Amino acid sequence: VIWYIAYGSNINASRFQDYLNNMEGKPPMPVSQPFEIPFNIYFDRKSSRWNHAGVAFLDPTKAGFAYGKAYQFTVKQLYELQKLEGPSWYSEIIDLGTLEGKRCFTFTQKYHDSRNKPDEIYLKKIFQGIIQNYQKISTDNIEKYIQNSLNN
Numbered sequence: 001v002i003w004y005i006a007y008g009s010n011i012n013a014s015r016f017q018d019y020l021n022n023m024e025g026k027p028p029m030p031v032s033q034p035f036e037i038p039f040n041i042y043f044d045r046k047s048s049r050w051n052h053a054g055v056a057f058l059d060p061t062k063a064g065f066a067y068g069k070a071y072q073f074t075v076k077q078l079y080e081l082q083k084l085e086g087p088s089w090y091s092e093i094i095d096l097g098t099l100e101g102k103r104c105f106t107f108t109q110k111y112h113d114s115r116n117k118p119d120e121i122y123l124k125k126i127f128q129g130i131i132q133n134y135q136k137i138s139t140d141n142i143e144k145y146i147q148n149s150l151n152n
Contacts, residue, residue: 003070003099004078005035005106008056009122011069012129023080031072034133035099037106040064042152043118044109045089054116056126058108059152060094067130067145068106070099082107117150 009015013029020027039062043054058066073081082090089109096104123146130142 001072001102002075002078003035003102003104004073004081005037005068005070005096005104007037007041007058007066007068007106009125009129011067011133012125013132015125015129016069016071019081019084022084023077027077033070033099035068035070035096035104037066037068037096038063039066039094040152041066041149042115043150044112044114044116046116047122050122051119053119053122055089055118055122056149057090057111058094058106059111060092060108061111064152066149067134069129069133070104072102078105 006016010019017029020029037058039058039060041056042059044057045055046052047055078093082093085107090107092110093105093107096106098104127142127146130137130145131139134142
């Protein structure tokens with residue numbers, strides 16, 4: 001068992017459930033908890049799922065901060081999720097250390113310096129996901145976080 005570390009819209013439980021529903025055996029929602037990622041997110045590409053607007057990726061080239069969520073997964077489930085996300089988009093697997101003695105992994109694209117703003121619906125999913133997982137964070141601070149992410 002490992003931890004898959006989600007960020008962007010996947011920290012939102014209902015959004016993540018969509019992926020689980022498309023995985024082999026339709027696994028139940030795994031054990032999860034908040035996880036602070038030591039890299040910034042930025043928005044790039046043009047996702048047909050999100051009105052041809054940008055989606056979140058991590059920038060592992062420098063230290064930063066992103067709100068994340070750790071889901072307990074098997075290695076097989078991690079690769080299945082990567083396939084559902086699009087391995088050409090999320091081709092880079094990043095080792096984020098350990099949590100409770102288990103390895104933590106996420107994925108992103110190879111970093112490049114282009115940007116594409118996300119759709120408002122996508123940003124709302126991220127906002128709701130942060131509220132679900134980080135109840136002590138004020139909505140003002142979440143809005144500042146999202147605004148800063150738009151400028152990364």
